[in-house]
């Protein structure tokens with residue numbers, strides 16, 4: 001068994017957290033917990049200015065917005081307990097170790113605060129497999145004193161590169177899973193390295209970049225493009241793999257969606273034709 005593992009191709013599977021492994025954003029859960037109203041509008045407003053990296057808005061607000069000054073480490077831990085997770089994250093982590101000839105190291109790389117993710121995934125994903133945004137707290141008041149690192153936008157690229165190097169994984173053996181605009185930079189980066197990018201939402205920016213899109217309430221769904229694209233299994237073998245672990249792929253619709261907006265072209269004016277005729281004649 002050990003020989004097989006040594007010979008196995010080693011891959012890094014990095015996943016976003018908010019709305020990729022969960023159903024709701026950490027920021028919304030936290031703002032409800034501390035009674036801050038209008039959080040989605042605040043985020044949208046901040047996002048439109050492009051002052052902070054896409055996805056890093058919560059980290060910015062936690063440090064700079066007076067409404068969030070009351071937040072302590074305990075609030076972040078409590079918010080984590082209120083997050084609704086997708087099904088079977090633990091099983092995904094385990095099954096990734098059981099694919100013949102391949103070894104996948106699963107890590108969470110997310111802009112959500114480290115404490116929120118750790119708390120939400122307690123007993124599911126080991127702490128040292130979680131890379132979230134980190135803060136420094138005042139030793140006496142417990143107030144957020146500074147931002148140590150924000151794993152959003154380009155911050156995800158830097159974290160992923162460091163992680164890949166520390167695990168000695170080759171550049172093309174990366175899989176990245178994400179749902180939103182915070183994942184655009186890292187997906188472009190992974191594509192450039194010939195890795196596999198998987199979108200788990202219909203975000204229009206992301207689905208144009210990601211090599212595969214898979215929509216499901218179950219975290220195990222990302223295994224489908226991994227088994228197809230990396231392991232090279234056909235659908236019969238994938239069905240058999242899921243069945244051997246007690247699951248049935250009840251609805252597996254492969255849909256390629258062409259999204260179009262069609263508008264009427266401006267009517268040609270008489271002048272336009274006149275000038276064209278003139279140029280032909282001259």
Ligand SMILES: [Mg+2]
Nearest residue numbers: 016018019180
């Ligand atoms: Mg997300």
